[in-house]
Amino acid sequence: MIEFRHVTKTFPQGRSTVTALDDIDLTIAENEMFGIVGESGSGKSTLLRLINHLEAPTSGAVRVDGEDLSALPARAQRERRRRIAMVFQQFNLLANSTVFDNVAMPLRLQGRRERDTVMQMLEFVKMAGHRDKHPSTLSGGEKQRVAIARALANRPRILLCDEPTSALDSGHTEEIMATLDEVRTQFHTTIVLVSHELDVIKSSCDRAAVLEQGRLAALTDVVAPPTRERTGSYADRAREYLA
């Protein structure tokens, strides 16, 4: 469970300060797929980064499973952070490492050499055949699948996704969203998904928070859209949609 209690975050800017988040109160349940939407600059990425304490709240408290990370020493913070995985808009793969080494990284940081876990995750995202390639040879969708495999290697309780599909075209977007749905059902991971693309949130999330200029403008249940056919090539779908 993730709780935000009266969370405010300000950033210094020159002599004044900018308020990124203003008195946010929010609870995200276990195994929920929770969406955060808003325009750019609305504070949605900051909200996400407070959960794994990449940012510290200026005031208020963020608790993960009842624990406030601000109160912990640096080493313990790093330890907790490993249970909260993150997927980024720009994938953030290490360009000089192979697909396999990228996915193995979270385990290696803990001195663990678990080939089987790595291969299992690569198979889960259907990238096992690409294990010896370098990221520069992959498509955007493939890169994001590798990044998801890396995020899963530690068996995280929580998966934070920061605009995971914004750098992808529509076919790859659906593929990534299908993978995230799969993650949730197979690993019972709580997923928090930041996106400005409403389609993405609507297709997968249970609830969503709408942010506007750092304030929680709305908290709403998401009604899934009528199921659309997800198969077919880009050309097929384009024809179907446009005609």
Add this chain to the structure above:
Amino acid sequence: MNDLLARLADYRGEIITSIVETGYMIGNSVLAAILVGLPLGTLLYLSRPGGPYERRWLHSVLNTYVNVVRSVPFLLFVVALIPFTRWLVGTSFGTTAASVPLAFVAAALYARFSEQTLLDVPEQTVELARSLGANPVQLITRFLYSEARSGLVLSLTTVTISMVSYSTIMGVVGGGGVGDFAIRYGYQTYEYDLMYTTIALMIVVVMLIQGTGTLLARSIDKRAR
């Protein structure tokens, strides 16, 4: 031509000695660049304002140090360092003593180069390391050095070549080396052909170093091209 070859044969011993001396001085200074310069550059990168481990006072102390070492004219630096050199290696004369100022300059140069190379690593790499709970040592070795490795090799190549050039004047403190040979046996005894031969030799050496560095850097660079 035959005359030149004959004299080169005569000076065989001196030439070999001077090459060994140059190699020794460059070896020492490149070692200092790696063992001192790289950690220094890494600290500069990490401690900079807005860096992953911001420490403003540490940054400005290191930054000033690097600037000072790099701005003193090299010949003056060699002379000014004599007391320290004598304290460190017991003498201010000879190839080992000549290695001391070279090592200082090499370390300062590489500190600056490696800092600049690390600044080119995408900010997202640091963010990734933090999100994965990497400790500071892991951030440096597994993320920063891994992603910056080809740039680090290229800048070390540049430092090595600079040291070839710097080492040529170490004759002033009895350091010997190829440059000293060219001046003493070529220039000062009016055997200019000997001097030009030495210069040609050094050009070849520099090209070899650059070629090796470029090749190595390219082979370990897996980023998109």
